[in-house]
Amino acid sequence: MPDEALHSRLGSLVEGYAPASRETLAAHAVDGVVPAAVVAPDSVESLSATVKMASEQGYTVIPRGGGTKMDFGHPPSRADIVVSLARMNRIVSHEPADQTATAEAGITMAGLQAGLGERGQYLPLDPPHGDAGTLGGVLATNASGVLRTSFGTARDMVIGVRVVQADGTIVKSGGRVVKNVAGYDLNKLYIGSLGTLGILAEVNLKLQPLPAAGRMIIGSMPGISAAAECAFRVLDSEIMPSFLELADPVTHSLLAGEHGADRGNGAGSGDAQDGDAQGGGAQRGDGRRGNDRTAPGFPLIAGMFGPEETVDWQIGECERLLRETGATGVTRLEGDAYRQALESMRAFPAGRLVPRGMQSGVTCRASVTPDEVEALYRLAEERCGRLSVGCGMLSHFASGHVAFVFYGERPFQEADYDGLAGLVEALRTASEQHGAFVVEHAPAALKERVGAWGSSRGNRHLMEMLKYRFDPKGTLNPGRFVDGI
Amino acid sequence: MDKEQLVDRLVAALGRENVIDAPDQLIVYECDGLTIDRNAPHAVVYPTTAEEVAAVVRILHEAGIPFVARGAGTGLSGGSLPPDGGVMIALTKMNRIVEVDFRNQRALVEAGVVNLHLSKEVGRQGYHFVPDPSSQYACTIGGNIAENSGGPHTLKYGVTTNHTLGVEVVLPDGQVTWFGGKADDAVGYDLRGLLIGSEGMLGIVTRAWVKLTRLPQAWRTFLVVFDRVEDASRAVAGVVARGIVPSALEMIDKVAIGAIEAAYHFGFPLDAEAVLIIELEGHEAGLDTQAEAVAAVCGENQARDIRTAEDKKERALLWTSRKRAFGAMGRLSPSYYVQDGVVPRTKIPDIMGVIQTTAEKYGLLIGNVFHAGDGNIHPCIAYDDRDAEQARKTVEASNEILRACVDLGGSITGEHGIGYEKVDLMPLIFDEPDIQAMETVKEVFDERNLSNPGKMFPTNRSCIGCGTAELKYTNRQAALL
Structure with missing residues (x-):
């Protein structure tokens, strides 16, 4: 590879560019594929110029935000230039009275929320990796968190984007107003496309006011059936939960450990690099103390936002339903305990929440209908039991979203892959009846065996054609997405 | 394939009872809620299953004949205007x-x-x-x-x-x-x-x-009366700025109030310059606190009167009056033209000013009934379709208002769509590469350009809006009722 020519071209296009060291390049490897250069444009124009050059010269481009999800999908067929959005991290504008903002894609979610919070608003999107993960990365992977129960996903709050296409052309779709049907809704196409159709540069967002109050109630149910049944009763009631989570008992005790322990400031945050193999939180936190706060059982976790009186009424009503459906214990959280519990739930399954001494190696997400969540969890538990693999689960129940973390006493190795592949295939078959099952973080060799994405359900040709027409040379993230796109 | 052969094949696929091709029967399908231009389809088919739709589409695809789907034909942007020589696929029998x-x-x-x-x-x-x-x-x-x-x-x-x-x-x-x-x-x-x-x-x-x-546990529906449009506009932004998200926040101005009142006798104050319908919904607990905050904002903005819908019946009547407002506007003139634009909600005072100035400039009567909460305006221009000059002014005024929406940071359609009506306004908000990206998508899905061709994309890219301005306003706009 003619690296010198590449470095000199990048140097002329991006201010402050310097060839990266061997170590830096290695640190930017994507599933083991080491790039030739890492560059961080500081404006949409310089991003555009970089991509245009790459396209003309036949280099491939790997967009990168906070680097928290670089192992999503498959290894790229080639990785020449990693384009970091880290320098494009400003809130361009925020109009509180319009409840809209425009931000550059490289801003971290934490930075975005802090900036919006200064004026009493926020983006109601709380995916894992919220500290280091960037807005662009979250959109490219369509990541979501507990708030999807009440606010949906990025596709429900992005009102416009500016995108650098594979040939460097800057295009926009949507606009800056909350209601707009002019033109095709290409925002939707870019969100969740893993940067294969264009690089998100700037995003227009629909915001919400910060709620006056927030509280959580946790019912300890006799089993997952009772927990799911109660969840359905909550959904069918006049309660409008802001989130409604089903967690397995071990995961919950770990969550409780994080919020129950008096760890002071910074609990549940801080180690946001891809820490899947670390299991650090559990080691640091005192799980037992949290566990003592609620009776053992299968937890159902409901949260309410809004005006104080409304939140109080709903928490009371929720407690009544929990007790009616057999809760053996009910815990209410507010204030700091509530905030810390929410933060630790948001971090799942980023990897900290595995029991002390365990090593997490694989996280997955399933999308099913709510009434399939219980069976899917039982299937996972049963298959994991046979393999002696630990299984953590957190489900955003109302949307049928289930996040799994699979863990063992040591990092997963080649010898474990047969069993894990069988596990994934079983869960995928069950999920794909109506939905999907995606392997998110996993060793590349395991992803290669089972496929990260699963089935595109008869739409492969359309997706391949869209990719081909938007990126005929295969410049952007080649090979990482579904069906080899 | 000539027309006769085409109809034979459609009849073979769907049965005679599900195909119409007699000119007098096709009149209904010449246009949707946008009646400024009309075009009769070659035939209308009524499939009853997805398989039947697919069978029809395969016939048309093979023959290279364009088609358009249609639901109830209530669209306001000509989205289901039949393409030349095309077939209309009416989905009204697929109603299960x-x-x-x-x-x-x-x-x-x-x-x-x-x-x-x-x-x-x-x-x-x-x-x-x-x-x-x-x-x-x-x-x-x-x-x-x-x-x-x-x-x-x-x-x-x-x-x-x-x-x-x-x-x-x-x-x-x-x-x-x-x-x-x-x-x-x-x-x-x-x-x-x-x-x-x-x-x-x-x-x-x-x-x-x-x-x-x-459905929410409880509602509070208010009718708030203002003596000045500017005050009502500011109240809209004020409510949202307080962190309150109403379930609906609608504005009706004096012209529209007159028309609605004449039609439905709800009891709107005829001397008010503007009213807001503000609806809060959620839980009984806490709703009155929010209602007080809304009342305070309206008070700060010189609201003359705040009335609360007493019961479900009154609430229903209020919403019926609102939703049938365009129909009521039909009482004011032989024709009317409903526009659909968007501005950031803080710019509502500005766009209302523009609408008033535009109405005066062209000597036209414009009523406003719209979704103020999301800045989605619906100026409704009353005109006489028998007067070509007035029809021309109507289109010009309407385009002027949409340009102002764009200048204020908004869009040319919030919910009615581009359809046929606004193809030549697309360049107001999208540059050539933006439109090309959309055309690329169209080509991927519809290589032969058969599915509802002639919509969305500008026909004349060097002259924004000139295509629409040349349309002949010869037909009375059908009321939605």
Whole structure:
């Protein structure tokens, strides 16, 4: 590879560019594929110029935000230039009275929320990796968190984007107003496309006011059936939960450990690099103390936002339903305990929440209908039991979203892959009846065996054609997405 | 294939009773709610299943004949105006609610199901389908999906795309597939999100899984009376600035009040310059606190009177009056032309000023009934369609208002769509590469350009708006009723 020519071209296009060291390049490897250069444009124009050059010269481009999800999908067929959005991290504008903002894609979610919070608003999107993960990365992977129960996903709050296409052309779709049907809704196409159709540069967002109050109630149910049944009763009631989570008992005790322990400031945050193999939180936190706060059982976790009186009424009503459906214990959280519990739930399954001494190696997400969540969890538990693999689960129940973390006493190795592949295939078959099952973080060799994405359900040709027409040379993230796109 | 052969093949596929081609029967299908231009289709077919839609589309694809899908024909942008020499695929016979799954809070419906029928069907169990366009008593869910329709109550809960999980689609070559499905988050590109709002140009929706939403426990519906439009406009921004998200926030100005009152006798104050309909919904606990905050904002902005809907009946009448406002406008002049633009909600005072100035400049009567909460304006221009000069002024005035929307940071359509009406206004908000990206999508889905051609994309890219201005206003605009 003619690296010198590449470095000199990048140097002329991006201010402050310097060839990266061997170590830096290695640190930017994507599933083991080491790039030739890492560059961080500081404006949409310089991003555009970089991509245009790459396209003309036949280099491939790997967009990168906070680097928290670089192992999503498959290894790229080639990785020449990693384009970091880290320098494009400003809130361009925020109009509180319009409840809209425009931000550059490289801003971290934490930075975005802090900036919006200064004026009493926020983006109601709380995916894992919220500290280091960037807005662009979250959109490219369509990541979501507990708030999807009440606010949906990025596709429900992005009102416009500016995108650098594979040939460097800057295009926009949507606009800056909350209601707009002019033109095709290409925002939707870019969100969740893993940067294969264009690089998100700037995003227009629909915001919400910060709620006056927030509280959580946790019912300890006799089993997952009772927990799911109660969840359905909550959904069918006049309660409008802001989130409604089903967690397995071990995961919950770990969550409780994080919020129950008096760890002071910074609990549940801080180690946001891809820490899947670390299991650090559990080691640091005192799980037992949290566990003592609620009776053992299968937890159902409901949260309410809004005006104080409304939140109080709903928490009371929720407690009544929990007790009616057999809760053996009910815990209410507010204030700091509530905030810390929410933060630790948001971090799942980023990897900290595995029991002390365990090593997490694989996280997955399933999308099913709510009434399939219980069976899917039982299937996972049963298959994991046979393999002696630990299984953590957190489900955003109302949307049928289930996040799994699979863990063992040591990092997963080649010898474990047969069993894990069988596990994934079983869960995928069950999920794909109506939905999907995606392997998110996993060793590349395991992803290669089972496929990260699963089935595109008869739409492969359309997706391949869209990719081909938007990126005929295969410049952007080649090979990482579904069906080899 | 000549017309006779075509009709024979359609009849063979669907049966004689599901094909019409007699000129006198086709008149109904010449246009939708936008009557400024008309075009009779060669034939109209009424398939009853997705397979029948696919069979028809395969015939047309093979023969290279363009087609357009149609629901109830209530669209206001000419989205279902038949293409030249084309066939119309009417989905009104596909009107079954196939499955209601209360446990998972979703329903499988055919494209021709009337929007309000679904909400009525699930209402007894305490649910509804949120998107509620003013035409909801007639319009179909398939049409809502094609246009990504809104309505007064989408301020809080979002528009059609936010309530649609998956769509069964007949692609322009006749293949049948699903984008999304019963569960959320399908793998790969979000073809579901791309298709919704694509105005029937990427395929024909035959069935959809849509979300059902629990009806709220309580409502507070207010009619707030103002002596100045500016005060009402400022109250809108003020409510939102307080962190209150009403479920609906509508404005009606003096011209429209007069028309509505004459038609429905709700008791609107005829001397008011503007009224706001503000609806809060949620839990009984805390709702009055929010109501007090809303009242305070209105008071600060010189509201003359705040009336509360006393009961369900009064609330229903208030909303009926609002939703049938355009029909009532028909009393003021032989014709009227409803526009659809968007501004950031803080710019409502500015755009209302522009509308007034424009009305005076052209000597036209313009009434306003609109979704103030999301800045989605609907100026309704009264004119006489027999007067060519007035018709021309109407279009010019309307384009001037839309340009002002764009200058204020807004858009040329919030819920009616580009359709046929606004093709030549697209360059006001999109540059050539933006439009090319959309055309690329169109080519991927519909290589032969058969599915609703002639919509969305500008015909004359060097002259913004000149295509629309040349249209002849010879037909009376059909009232929505």
